[in-house]
Amino acid sequence: MDRKKQNSEHESLNQSKIIQTAIDLINKDGLKKLSMRNVANALNTSAASLYWHLENKYELLQLLSEQICKTISFPDSSKDWYEQLIELGHEYRQALLSIRDSFEIMTETVPMTPDRLQLIENIYRILMNAGFGSEDVPATASLFNNYILSFVRDEMKQVYIANIQGLEVNVAFEQARKMFKSLSVNKYPSLVELADYSVSVNSDKQFEFGLHVLLDGLNKRLKQ
Template structure:
């Protein structure tokens, strides 16, 4: 029986969700697909190619909405879709960090993000830096959120209280962080 790239991608995501990135090897993937590891190389060049394909798949649910109206609303929506996509797959942040953003949908998303940042008023000279800050914030927040979610909400609340602070839900914290970034971009032209 032949396998497809789609089967490889979906099986890889299942392995990620079950066992994490450290257990996603070509050998493990081949075993799950019930093929020999060498057969995988007919479909993907190497582990880096696999990570690039996975990153593209992780980002697939992120859509590009019309942003001709309210740029702030579009930036919040874009960042929320990005966060949600990252939270659906275990170790998604690490997959994106270890992959190269050169696949079609990821490039389209980067270009859309840059257009939104420009529409927010960031100069062309600072647009790439602002987009990197925006991207890094979403990645870091989603990574922390996933870790704390695995830890447990009550344990997280207890740890925050132990530090003398009150826990705010993740949505509220995320929106606050995006607001701070946008205010900063607007303040520093």
């Protein structure tokens, strides 16, 4: 490739285009199939052109984690800490749900980018202002973060499993409910009795329940 054409190709690319293309590929095929070559092919360019803008795939993952955090709106700091974390928890979850395999993107990268650091800063500030001790704040923030990440991972896994079976999620859940209902009452009385509640398509309600349980426990500890 001559230098003039190469420079033109570099100039036509930017990190925003690369990141959006990577997101589109992940949402279609999953993170495991993401490669610099695949991104380059989707952009009708060469892998070498990507390396003009990014050092390696790890930097791309870092930028993807930054993109997730960039879409998060932070709650009004004048609100009660409990209410702030409820709002932030929902915001964080929705941001994660926007990109398939976001759990892996977040857990396989170190928080080093501005918006991701700002997310941690805001959680720390909320907890410190609530009265949590300095030693407890990082551990509490990690617990909050891990709950949200793990919940979203399970949500996405359910969708993935249903898709493999060629089913909509609600259909897969209904099949699972019927399976629990059909179990031996003598062997699994609790599973049969609670089948309607064990398999639920209402992820919003489940997430809200878990978030309140977590924060209720933290509130109790705070008041000790």
